[in-house]
Amino acid sequence: MTLDLASTEDAEPQLAALTDLSRRVRDLIDAVALTDVPEGELAAAAAEVAALTERLNAVRRDSPRSFEIGPDGAPRNLGNAVTGSANPHALPLVAEVTPERTVRAELSFRPAHEGPPGTVHGGVSAMILDHLLGHATAVAGFPGMTGTLTLRYRRRVPYGEPLVATAEYVRSEGRKHWSEGRIALPDGTVLVEASGLFIAPSWWSGQGPGPESAGEAG
Numbered sequence: 607m608t609l610d611l612a613s614t615e616d617a618e619p620q621l622a623a624l625t626d627l628s629r630r631v632r633d634l635i636d637a638v639a640l641t642d643v644p645e646g647e648l649a650a651a652a653a654e655v656a657a658l659t660e661r662l663n664a665v666r667r668d669s670p671r672s673f674e675i676g677p678d679g680a681p682r683n684l685g686n687a688v689t690g691s692a693n694p695h696a697l698p699l700v701a702e703v704t705p706e707r708t709v710r711a712e713l714s715f716r717p718a719h720e721g722p723p724g725t726v727h728g729g730v731s732a733m734i735l736d737h738l739l740g741h742a743t744a745v746a747g748f749p750g751m752t753g754t755l756t757l758r759y760r761r762r763v764p765y766g767e768p769l770v771a772t773a774e775y776v777r778s779e780g781r782k783h784w785s786e787g788r789i790a791l792p793d794g795t796v797l798v799e800a801s802g803l804f805i806a807p808s809w810w811s812g813q814g815p816g817p818e819s820a821g822e823a824g
């Protein structure tokens with residue numbers, strides 16, 4: 607894992623362009639998921655996408671952008687699968703920390719997140735809650751990696767509609783820290799709720815075998 611925390615002011619124009627590209631690729635992903643154009647059009651689009659892939663691969667990093675301190679002094683993770691504005695896979699989720707040190711995000715899933723018809727895939731909801739619970743645990747002072755995530759799917763999660771996700775730290779036992787969270791409709795109706803256990807890996811304090819065997823932070 608590369609944790610480059612250096613200031614990246616010189617790279618800001620490139621990162622802004624990468625963010626814009628990522629946003630357009632999200633639109634492309636939904637267009638692919640929903641398109642019904644004829645076969646010839648699909649083949650032509652596939653050839654154009656292949657050419658773009660080759661163009662971007664001309665200069666390639668070993669891994670996506672990791673945690674860093676932005677020019678505003680705030681930590682950010684532009685390559686993250688959930689929050690990364692420079693990752694087309696990400697929503698991207700924008701989470702705010704409340705004065706009570708809970709975490710809140712307004713979000714809307716996209717058609718590409720479909721599992722059952724008209725419904726967001728349960729694993730996608732789990733990914734969002736995993737991150738949000740991890741964030742709530744971190745802002746409580748206990749950054750860690752997910753040990754266990756338990757979900758209860760109460761109602762189907764729609765895509766294309768405004769939703770609200772919240773999470774808060776609950777309790778600790780030694781190195782183990784628990785948080786809870788949920789995805790709800792704007793009126794507060796809970797759709798999915800989650801409880802998660804987060805553990806600061808022993809290798810963070812030099813007591814364990816290291817990230818190669820213990821996994822890496824999401």
Ligand SMILES: CCCCCCCC/C=C\CCCCCCCC(=O)SCCNC(=O)CCNC(=O)[C@H](O)C(C)(C)COP(=O)(O)OP(=O)(O)OC[C@H]1O[C@@H](n2cnc3c(N)ncnc32)[C@H](O)[C@@H]1OP(=O)(O)O
Pocket residue numbers: 681736737738739740741744745749750751752753754780781782803805806807808809814820821822823824
């Ligand atoms: C994170 C940096 C924050 C920076 C702050 C910036 C601002 C905040 C912004 C944003 C926050 C980001 C939020 C991210 C959220 C996403 C998180 C993920 O997706 S993480 C990827 C998925 N999870 C893994 O890949 C873990 C893989 N597993 C491991 O690495 C290890 O197994 C680990 C760390 C979980 C435990 O390993 P050990 O060696 O450190 O600990 P041992 O000694 O084995 O266990 C300690 C205690 O915990 C229990 N334990 C261990 N694993 C458990 C488990 N899976 N479930 C339940 N208990 C477990 C054990 O039984 C033991 O308990 P006894 O002390 O004996 O009571």
